[in-house]
Amino acid sequence: MLASRNVFRQRRRTSVSLIAIIGGVAAMLLASGFFEWNYDTMREGAIRARIGHVQITRDGFAEGGTADPLRYLMAETSEDRKLIEAFPQVDTLAPRLSFTGLISIGDSTTSFAGEGVDPEREKKASGALTILSGQDLSGIDANEITVGQGLADNLKLQVGQTVVLLANTGSGGINAIEVKVVGIFATITKAYDDFALRIPLKTSQRLLRVTGVHTWLVLLERTGQTDNFLAKLRPLLQTPGLSIVPWYETAAADFYNKTVSLFSKQVLVVKLMIAFIIVLSISNTMMTNVRERFGEIGTLMALGDTRAKVLRRFLAEGAVLGFAGGVLGSILGVGAARLISWVGIPMPPPPGMANSFVAGIMVTPGLVFEAIFLSVTTAVLAGLYPAWKASRLNIVDALRHAR
Amino acid sequence: MSIVVLEHVSKEYRLGDHMVRALDDVTLSFESGVFLAIAGPSGSGKSTLLNVIGCIDMPSSGRVVIAGHDISGQTPDQLASLRARTIGFVFQTFNLFPVLTAEENVEYPLLQMEELDKQDRRERVKEMLELVQLGKFAKHRPSQLSGGQRQRVAIARALVTRPELVLADEPTANLDHKTGEGILALMRDINRRYKTTFIFSTHDKKVIDAADRLVGIEDGTVRILGVRKEGQWAITNVARRAASTTDTEAAALKR
Numbered sequence: 204m205l206a207s208r209n210v211f212r213q214r215r216r217t218s219v220s221l222i223a224i225i226g227g228v229a230a231m232l233l234a235s236g237f238f239e240w241n242y243d244t245m246r247e248g249a250i251r252a253r254i255g256h257v258q259i260t261r262d263g264f265a266e267g268g269t270a271d272p273l274r275y276l277m278a279e280t281s282e283d284r285k286l287i288e289a290f291p292q293v294d295t296l297a298p299r300l301s302f303t304g305l306i307s308i309g310d311s312t313t314s315f316a317g318e319g320v321d322p323e324r325e326k327k328a329s330g331a332l333t334i335l336s337g338q339d340l341s342g343i344d345a346n347e348i349t350v351g352q353g354l355a356d357n358l359k360l361q362v363g364q365t366v367v368l369l370a371n372t373g374s375g376g377i378n379a380i381e382v383k384v385v386g387i388f389a390t391i392t393k394a395y396d397d398f399a400l401r402i403p404l405k406t407s408q409r410l411l412r413v414t415g416v417h418t419w420l421v422l423l424e425r426t427g428q429t430d431n432f433l434a435k436l437r438p439l440l441q442t443p444g445l446s447i448v449p450w451y452e453t454a455a456a457d458f459y460n461k462t463v464s465l466f467s468k469q470v471l472v473v474k475l476m477i478a479f480i481i482v483l484s485i486s487n488t489m490m491t492n493v494r495e496r497f498g499e500i501g502t503l504m505a506l507g508d509t510r511a512k513v514l515r516r517f518l519a520e521g522a523v524l525g526f527a528g529g530v531l532g533s534i535l536g537v538g539a540a541r542l543i544s545w546v547g548i549p550m551p552p553p554p555g556m557a558n559s560f561v562a563g564i565m566v567t568p569g570l571v572f573e574a575i576f577l578s579v580t581t582a583v584l585a586g587l588y589p590a591w592k593a594s595r596l597n598i599v600d601a602l603r604h605a606r
Numbered sequence: 607m608s609i610v611v612l613e614h615v616s617k618e619y620r621l622g623d624h625m626v627r628a629l630d631d632v633t634l635s636f637e638s639g640v641f642l643a644i645a646g647p648s649g650s651g652k653s654t655l656l657n658v659i660g661c662i663d664m665p666s667s668g669r670v671v672i673a674g675h676d677i678s679g680q681t682p683d684q685l686a687s688l689r690a691r692t693i694g695f696v697f698q699t700f701n702l703f704p705v706l707t708a709e710e711n712v713e714y715p716l717l718q719m720e721e722l723d724k725q726d727r728r729e730r731v732k733e734m735l736e737l738v739q740l741g742k743f744a745k746h747r748p749s750q751l752s753g754g755q756r757q758r759v760a761i762a763r764a765l766v767t768r769p770e771l772v773l774a775d776e777p778t779a780n781l782d783h784k785t786g787e788g789i790l791a792l793m794r795d796i797n798r799r800y801k802t803t804f805i806f807s808t809h810d811k812k813v814i815d816a817a818d819r820l821v822g823i824e825d826g827t828v829r830i831l832g833v834r835k836e837g838q839w840a841i842t843n844v845a846r847r848a849a850s851t852t853d854t855e856a857a858a859l860k861r
């Protein structure tokens with residue numbers, strides 16, 4: 204209480220310090236909020252387009268599945284599946300069959316990575332998949348496919364054309380079917396769109412002459428529920444030899460994880476710079492503040508305050524300043540973030556991704572908390588030396604300054 | 607028992623490349639309950655003497671015993687605690703905390719006495735403000751008070767911990783004559799009523815007349831010791847640099 208009154212006694216000087224902190228905190232929130240928006244978009248995009256929150260496969264599928272997909276088939280439906288679908292936080296469970304093969308039209312043939320999906324269930328699981336032309340798959344048994352943008356460009360495919368798909372069957376032979384291209388899609392990952400095609404699950408099972416699937420893709424209401432869901436699910440599953448993989452441990456999330464750790468380091472540099480600016484701009488003010496109050500400090504100590512108490516008093520004043528600046532800066536930062544997000548930040552296509560996009564700024568409660576924490580610690584840090592100086596004053600000398 | 611005992615106390619300051627002797631072999635002792643004036647011209651060492659007695663300054667040599675505590679070898683924290691509990695300070699420049707109201711200023715020294723709860727503190731503060739006749743000004747900030755009122759708040763703040771000893775360095779120097787007399791009368795009244803020891807410094811002859819004990823110093827040495835009985839001063843001149851005489855006279859002062 205005394206600390207805050209003292210802080211706001213010097214209106215002009217305090218407001219100069221406050222403005223420095225507010226500016227720093229707002230800038231920090233905008234920078235980290237911008238990265239947060241990108242992380243979030245990337246993560247949710249990847250999860251909803253193809254990773255899902257949790258993938259359930261046979262053990263070893265992640266390592267050996269590409270070379271020999273047919274060895275890792277699991278049941279399409281079972282007691283376990285019913286159990287999972289009964290969880291309230293489970294939005295949908297989408298079965299998928301992954302395979303590779305060749306696609307030809309006329310003289311052109313190229314390889315593809317196919318995904319047999321249940322279109323009905325994929326509506327939710329593929330929210331981040333954009334149909335560029337045509338339409339999505341119509342039913343679980345339809346003789347049709349949708350094709351990734353890069354793959355379509357490669358073969359100069361048009362919606363409405365018929366193509367031939369060729370793949371190895373479960374029994375060791377080769378099978379081919381004719382399907383109609385009904386749509387062309389794009390995800391946020393260009394590398395995926397260059398080879399991907401999607402096909403109704405039953406149609407893919409017919410092509411491969413199998414009955415099972417590779418993956419149950421579980422999509423939850425919110426990404427934050429993943430770990431809690433995993434912990435609850437693990438002990439309940441009955442089928443032996445299943446592996447339960449959260450999104451962040453999948454190979455597809457690797458890119459996301461690496462990007463986050465790279466950019467987090469860059470944001471850390473930004474934060475350190477801002478902290479440094481705050482320290483520089485207010486430590487001088489703090490020193491003036493102490494120097495001007497020598498008489499008061501002498502009086503405090505004459506009345507019996509210990510050095511430690513004087514030190515704490517001035518540190519508390521720094522903390523009050525930092526907290527006030529942190530809160531006001533957060534309000535400014537959140538407001539500015541809303542405004543900027545509303546206007547939108549036009550962005551070029553990032554490396555490895557297909558299209559340009561309009562970015563926003565996402566300020567999470569965690570970021571606000573972190574910004575306030577940073578401004579309080581920074582302000583306390585900036586006040587450390589002046590406060591220490593104050594606590595070491597010679598009482599008689601200090602009292603001589605009283606007026 | 608003597609509340610203040612000084613034995614061969616000297617205080618030197620380094621000023622550039624030579625030393626200034628602010629106190630030169632001072633030996634004194636004061637009984638509890640005295641109303642004592644330290645008089646002398648400007649620069650004679652009055653403030654230095656009060657600072658040493660108040661444990662905010664350490665002597666260069668000699669022994670200082672305040673309320674039974676020998677202050678040599680005490681840590682800054684021990685001295686702080688001694689000041690908090692035993693000594694009240696009144697300053698020439700009042701030194702109130704500008705952001706606190708009158709009652710908060712008076713309450714401040716009580717905050718470090720853990721044995722007092724909020725209720726005790728409030729009662730004591732009220733009692734003190736009434737004592738200095740400022741009950742109505744409890745919520746005023748120092749800037750809203752006159753000089754005399756500020757010094758009264760300062761006196762209330764010095765007394766609130768019920769110290770054995772109150773030190774006042776030229777408490778009336780920043781006040782006009784009439785206000786100063788009022789402040790002296792208040793301190794005198796408190797001294798009589800509560801037997802609180804008051805030691806104040808002054809260079810004003812009229813202020814000296816309010817005291818019942820007198821220590822006259824010049825160039826850092828004690829020159830005059832005075833005791834007032836039935837309105838008459840009994841003055842003893844102390845020969846310069848005669849420690850043994852000073853001891854004798856100090857003994858005389860106790861009587």
Ligand SMILES: Nc1ncnc2c1ncn2[C@@H]1O[C@H](COP(=O)(O)OP(=O)(O)O)[C@@H](O)[C@H]1O
Nearest residue numbers: 619621626628647648649650651652653654655
């Ligand atoms: N911190 C200091 N540094 C140097 N000299 C000092 C200091 N404090 C006091 N003195 C000197 O000590 C002498 C006594 O000072 P002081 O006790 O303040 O006298 P008074 O209060 O009687 O005016 C003076 O000559 C003064 O200049």
Ligand SMILES: [Mg+2]
Nearest residue numbers: 652653654775
């Ligand atoms: Mg003086």
